[in-house]
Amino acid sequence: MTATTTTKTTAAPAAHPRTAARALSASAVAALAVLALTACGGDRQTAGTAQATGGVSAPARPGPHNAQDTAFAQAMIPHHRQAVAMAALAPGRADSAAVRRLAARIRAAQQPEIALMTGWLTAWGAGQAPTATPGHDGMPGMPGMMGEDDMADLRRLRGQAFDRAFLTMMIGHHEGALAMARTERSGGVYAPARKLAASIETSQSTEIARMHALLGDGHPAHATPDTHGTPDTRATHDMRGMHGMHDTSVRS
Secondary structure, three states: OOOOOOOOOOOOOOOOHHHHHHHHHHHHHHHHHHHHHHHHHHHHHHHHHHOOOOOOOOOOOOOOHHHHHHHHHHHHHHHHHHHHHHOOOHHHHHHOOOHHHHHHHHHHHHHHHHHHHHHHHHHHHHOOOOOOOOEEEEOOOOOOOOOOOHHHHHOOOOHHHHHHHHHHHHHHHHHHEEEEEEEHHHHOOOOOOOHHHHHHHHHHHHHHHHHHHOOOOOOOOOOOOOOOOOOHHHHOOOHHHHHHOOOOOOOO
């Protein structure tokens, strides 16, 4: 007779309810930890992308604005570009270290503002700022713009002659920017544009006072510009009228 061997399978004892609960909690904690790490990695990637692009992102919506806001950005962009072009001449031409430092500050301040205003126009679906080279009388609607003859004269100068011409021209240029900023603050509705206009008024008024001091022309320093009327800055500061200018050397 053949013996039959029967294998008896012994079932594992049922886990204690408290033990099962602890196991489930541990699994849940592990899953949450994985999700948290994934999320943190995504946050780091997003932050890295923002840092790589300078922390500037396109606005989600254009925002409420009017025709004055658009005109302000379209005019101020080429106005800033000319100031940056003038300032870029200083490192190789200026005699005064103070003039070179001032030019560097102008470039550092106005380049980012150009990018900011360009972003507004893109968000608004508006045409970009005019790119034509200004003629002898500058561009309409942009007070203080130098003509090409003025820019050519400035490029030919060196040393103290450059310093005096640069400061005189930049004063007129800044005064034109103040007039444009006041117009924006009085008629614009886009909050960032009005804030930028206020910043331009403050910073460029201070720079005007500094430039008068460097020229030693006896002009009273003024941190707050006259808000009444718009002087003809081009007639006042045209390089061809510089012969009677105060001849004090610009010192650093």
